[in-house]
Amino acid sequence: MSSFYVTTPIYYVNARPHLGHAYTTIIADTLKRFYALLGMDARMLTGTDEHGDKIVKAANKENKSPKEFVDGISHEFSTLWKDLKIDYDQFIRTTDPEHKKSVQTLLQKIYDKGDIYYGEYGGHYCFGCERFYTEKELEDGLCPQHKTKPEYISEKNYFFKMSKYQEWLKQYILDNPDFIRPERYRNEVLAMLEGNVLEDLCISRPKSRLEWGIELPFDKDYVCYVWFDALANYISALGWGNSDDLSKFNTYWPAEHLVAKDILKPHAIFWPTMLKAADLPIYKHLNVHGYWLVKDTKMSKSLGNVVDPRFASEHFGLDAFRYFLLRDMHFGSDASYSEEALISRINSDLANDLGNLFSRVLSMNAKYFAKEVPALGELTEEDEQIFASVDNAAQNYIQLFKEVRFSQALEGLWEPIRLMNKYVDSQAPWTLFKEGKSERLATVIRVLLENMYKISVLLYPVMPESSQKMQVQLGKVFSLHAKLLDDLLSCKVHLRTGASIAEASNLFPRLEKPAENPEEKKQNTKNAKQKKTKAKEENADTALIEFADFQKLDLRVGTILVAELHPDADKLLRFEVDLGEEKPRQIISGIAEWYKPADLVGHKVVVVANLPPRKLRGLVSHGMILTAEKGEHLSLLTSSAPNGAKIS
Numbered sequence: 243m244s245s246f247y248v249t250t251p252i253y254y255v256n257a258r259p260h261l262g263h264a265y266t267t268i269i270a271d272t273l274k275r276f277y278a279l280l281g282m283d284a285r286m287l288t289g290t291d292e293h294g295d296k297i298v299k300a301a302n303k304e305n306k307s308p309k310e311f312v313d314g315i316s317h318e319f320s321t322l323w324k325d326l327k328i329d330y331d332q333f334i335r336t337t338d339p340e341h342k343k344s345v346q347t348l349l350q351k352i353y354d355k356g357d358i359y360y361g362e363y364g365g366h367y368c369f370g371c372e373r374f375y376t377e378k379e380l381e382d383g384l385c386p387q388h389k390t391k392p393e394y395i396s397e398k399n400y401f402f403k404m405s406k407y408q409e410w411l412k413q414y415i416l417d418n419p420d421f422i423r424p425e426r427y428r429n430e431v432l433a434m435l436e437g438n439v440l441e442d443l444c445i446s447r448p449k450s451r452l453e454w455g456i457e458l459p460f461d462k463d464y465v466c467y468v469w470f471d472a473l474a475n476y477i478s479a480l481g482w483g484n485s486d487d488l489s490k491f492n493t494y495w496p497a498e499h500l501v502a503k504d505i506l507k508p509h510a511i512f513w514p515t516m517l518k519a520a521d522l523p524i525y526k527h528l529n530v531h532g533y534w535l536v537k538d539t540k541m542s543k544s545l546g547n548v549v550d551p552r553f554a555s556e557h558f559g560l561d562a563f564r565y566f567l568l569r570d571m572h573f574g575s576d577a578s579y580s581e582e583a584l585i586s587r588i589n590s591d592l593a594n595d596l597g598n599l600f601s602r603v604l605s606m607n608a609k610y611f612a613k614e615v616p617a618l619g620e621l622t623e624e625d626e627q628i629f630a631s632v633d634n635a636a637q638n639y640i641q642l643f644k645e646v647r648f649s650q651a652l653e654g655l656w657e658p659i660r661l662m663n664k665y666v667d668s669q670a671p672w673t674l675f676k677e678g679k680s681e682r683l684a685t686v687i688r689v690l691l692e693n694m695y696k697i698s699v700l701l702y703p704v705m706p707e708s709s710q711k712m713q714v715q716l717g718k719v720f721s722l723h724a725k726l727l728d729d730l731l732s733c734k735v736h737l738r739t740g741a742s743i744a745e746a747s748n749l750f751p752r753l754e755k756p757a758e759n760p761e762e763k764k765q766n767t768k769n770a771k772q773k774k775t776k777a778k779e780e781n782a783d784t785a786l787i788e789f790a791d792f793q794k795l796d797l798r799v800g801t802i803l804v805a806e807l808h809p810d811a812d813k814l815l816r817f818e819v820d821l822g823e824e825k826p827r828q829i830i831s832g833i834a835e836w837y838k839p840a841d842l843v844g845h846k847v848v849v850v851a852n853l854p855p856r857k858l859r860g861l862v863s864h865g866m867i868l869t870a871e872k873g874e875h876l877s878l879l880t881s882s883a884p885n886g887a888k889i890s
């Protein structure tokens with residue numbers, strides 16, 4: 243059986259997992275399931291990157307030892323993946339003893355080859371990036387990523403002769419056009435290799451400065467540079483360099499790597515040259531995606547705009563969330579996350595198109611054929627069109643999936659889904675039923691059921707649970723085997739005539755309005771308050787109104803006849819105010835914090851009498867009692883004028 247091996251970046255444990263991490267992990271899971279569907283022995287690796295300065299700093303901040311700290315956050319990642327039902331085979335941690343051993347084997351191998359040397363180096367070191375920058379790379383003297391001033395550090399270190407492999411790497415990328423994909427990232431890497439002479443890579447840190455790392459096997463005064471250590475995870479996880487049993491490595495390597503554009507250089511330049519120096523086969527592809535943005539900005543903890551994938555998947559449904567992520571990001575480009583976009587995508591594609599197709603067809607089948615699969619009769623041109631469009635979309639879908647173009651693959655698959663909905667309309671089974679054309683009715687329903695089954699299988703990698711639910715409804719659940727997709731596509735009929743199937747169901751309920759997660763809600767209320775205060779301040783300074791605007795106000799004097807607590811709100815009082823009209827007016831006012839109702843009866847107040855009626859916690863207010871406010875103080879505006887007197 244052929245094999246497939248997909249990896250995610252191993253995530254830093256100095257921050258908690260968010261949507262960005264979840265996206266890469268979800269697409270890795272999707273790819274694993276896709277290749278399993280193709281009949282391959284598919285394996286997925288994810289994990290956490292736990293060494294380096296950043297981690298030590300984050301641990302210090304929380305008054306924890308590095309180990310205690312990394313254990314906590316690594317656990318958060320692994321439990322999130324379990325909650326998101328990620329089917330990973332292995333979760334690697336760079337603090338695992340096996341991994342440490344592999345890194346040392348790799349270092350020793352390259353050292354013995356003569357590709358690691360000891361030298362003096364002075365450079366601008368950014369602690370955020372954990373790397374040295376050359377003068378040329380800095381922007382106005384600052385780190386281009388963190389916009390902070392790097393520290394100039396001069397010290398003796400070990401270097402990997404990366405420059406030696408520059409020409410080889412360039413040629414390798416030219417000879418293998420989809421080695422780094424999409425193309426824009428390949429071009430970016432080629433530009434890095436063509437324009438400059440690659441510098442050798444500093445791969446050590448003196449223990450005097452940093453102890454939290456893997457000791458160099460040839461010098462115990464140094465630990466390994468965190469990126470050199472981290473990249474090796476992809477092979478150490480397969481047992482390379484830490485065990486005599488190389489069967490896993492031989493079965494699964496080389497890998498298909500998934501990363502975002504932030505870590506292009508280490509994966510596209512450091513890693514292949516490291517593999518080459520160690521005489522190991524180069525990975526298959528580097529698949530590079532863009533960023534998920536929130537309101538056009540990259541998510542970050544400090545901006546408070548990180549999206550919590552657990553909340554989103556629980557709230558909108560895990561499969562629907564997965565579908566949205568895969569459908570709305572064009573692999574390689576940035577995409578915007580918003581609950582509005584997510585709801586609109588789910589409602590249109592899942593509730594309207596796919597869900598509707600299932601519920602219509604299953605309910606007709608229940609009504610006309612007592613929930614049994616009807617027989618397929620002679621096929622018309624329209625029937626053949628449905629089969630052809632599903633087969634055609636399936637072929638494209640498979641090809642596009644292999645090219646990691648998930649969004650286009652799904653877009654294409656939705657064409658036959660929409661076509662099937664139209665086919666229901668044009669074939670009008672209800673008319674066939676009325677006219678007693680039962681054989682034709684059976685064929686129409688069977689054409690639909692067979693093609694719905696195919697779609698349900700194809701959707702397994704993207705929406706595993708819904709795929710299974712659809713199959714349960716159709717009375718046939720697939721099991722993975724080598725020829726599954728070949729069989730699926732080479733044959734028109736998969737269901738058994740007479741087999742019983744489900745009644746209509748609501749696979750993807752329509753979503754009504756964006757959810758507010760408790761954290762966001764707090765933040766939104768805070769923002770709204772700040773905005774209101776700011777607007778007030780601005781208005782106080784600048785806003786002049788026209789006299790005509792003032793004249794629009796109907797301000798009148800009235801006497802409070804009744805004052806009592808609002809039955810459903812602590813802050814509100816209910817009044818009946820005599821404004822000299824036929825009947826007293828009911829007015830609801832938010833002044834319960836300042837006044838006791840009994841103290842107000844008989845008081846004369848000023849009322850805005852021409853506001854539209856407004857319901858406040860179930861009671862309608864016909865106006866507003868005016869108050870004067872400063873800081874904590876609030877008092878009612880009063881007047882000795884008779885009831886109904888107009889203020890002008």
Ligand code: MSP
Nearest residue numbers: 251252253254262263266291472473501502533534
């Ligand atoms: N530890 C290194 C990777 C070492 S791999 C040998 C690292 N870790 S990280 O925690 O910063 O993770 C970066 C990765 O997280 C990105 O490459 C991407 O996979 C994912 N994402 C983090 N934020 C993201 C977005 N806003 N959008 C999409 N993915 C992003 O770098």
